Amino acid sequence: MASEPAVARPSFDTAGLEVVADSLDDGPHIYWQSDSAAIAFYLCDGSVAKQTFLVSDTLRFHGFCGDSLTEYVVAARTPEIQPSIYEDVPKIFVVSDIHGEYAAFVDLLVSAGIVDQDLHWRWGTGHLVVDGDVFDRGDLVTESLWLIYRLEREAIRAGGRVHFVLGNHEIMAMQGDLRYVNKKYMDGIVRRTKIMYQDLYGPHMEMGRWLRTKHSAIRLNGILFVHGGIGPHIVERGLGLEEINAQAREHIDLRSYQIAFDEVPIFWYSSGGPFWYRGYYEPKEGWYMHATPEEVEAILDYYGAHAVVVGHTGVEQVKSLYDGRVFGIDIPLNTLGSFQGLLWEGGVFHRVTGGGELEELAGHL
Known part of the structure; x- marks a missing residue:
């Protein structure tokens, strides 16, 4: 190590x-x-x-x-930080906001052909993106994490990749914000081992050190993937993709009292940061306005992208916004009874239903 x-x-x-x-x-x-x-x-x-x-x-x-x-x-060695930019990816499948709902996550991966019935990688050189929020709410968070962890290794062997983009609930878990942790964990392993929940994901735990290698934003084939979104105020700060990832990673282990009195972590872990931003859907008083089409275009131009894929804000189905510049993929499980995914292949975006059906969406190449 x-x-x-x-x-x-x-x-x-x-x-x-x-x-x-x-x-x-x-x-x-x-x-x-x-x-x-x-x-x-x-x-x-x-x-x-x-x-x-x-x-x-x-x-x-x-x-x-x-x-x-x-x-x-x-x-045994500490996991390496992988690149945040990839080109020439033959196909991309994206899902977000799993929230410990392991069975629904597995059902979608099987239906979409990402894994086989034994839950092993079968998607060859394709890339799977988990766009944040595996943690909280549901009671099978650990199982979901280990599945992603294993598929990451199997995908690399096949020439593909798995990308786990951090969401606000990953940050909350590592920083000890327990508001949405399922009661199972607090009454079970936390209470009986006396290990604080956030310490289960600390830097000396395997899942913790793995999570600390993950990015907050990535770009594949000119498509941005970020959990909440990137607002105009982030561009105004002159932050490139590498700066976003480096600064977010730098502040992961700050405690609340450190965040409260320092402008930089307040920016990252507030409503306007990339983990929490909802400006593609609505304004938030005191933080940001509803992003205009011109602002979205400028954001994409700044990052050399033609589209951005986000979770975090619930939608009734995977959908295209801003004339195919923004894709929302957070489907709360109680909305449809199953998750949906977003597929990009051959320059075309598709909604992938829980049953594996494809429905083409408007998008920009």
Whole structure:
């Protein structure tokens, strides 16, 4: 594992994990005690199960909480930050705002042909974009994260890619904003292990260090992907794509008292930041106006893009806005009873229904 910044590792009292809890299964979570030692643990059938591993290069283990057929493969080295810009991508599939609804997420990926019935990558050299908000509300967040984590590795082997763009709920989880965390986690693994929820995704946890490599905005084939959106005020600051990602990543681990009195993190983690912006749909008093077509055009020109895809703001179905310049893809599960996705292939955008049907949308090449 590459050396990490000189930050003290949290001291988890793992000896006290063998406690009785309600049947609120969750896991695995992996805590890196050192560069070569890791603890994998679950809340399983009312108690906490754990195993300690010594690792030289790659940690491999089969699940030990009803998921024994699942092999977890985790590199000991710190995950690398991948590029934020790709060209010549043959096809792109996008979904957002999963919010722990693992079954609906899986149904869409299978129906769209992204994974097979065994949930392995079958989309070849295509790129899958998860446009933020895997966390909160639902009760299968951990399962959703591990699926994305594994598909990322499988896609690379096939010549494709998986991109996980951070949303506001990822930031909230890492910063300890627990307003929307499902009760299962607070009553279960948090209460019984005494590990704070945000520490489950801290920099010395496998999911935490992985999340910290993820971007806040990416561009594929001249299409921007960002969770909330990019408003004119971000362009006015002269921030390019790399600056957006670097600055957002720099401030992920700030605490609320640090954010409250510093202009830069206030900007990133406020209503006008890329995680929270809704200006393509509506104004927000004191923050921004409803973006005009001219402003959207200027934003896209600035980032060398011809369209932007956003989640965060719920829509009744995947839709095209601003004459095909903006695509909204956040479908609250209670709206249709299933998720929808957005497909780009051969210069054409399609809505992909929960049943896998394609419906062409207006868009710009």
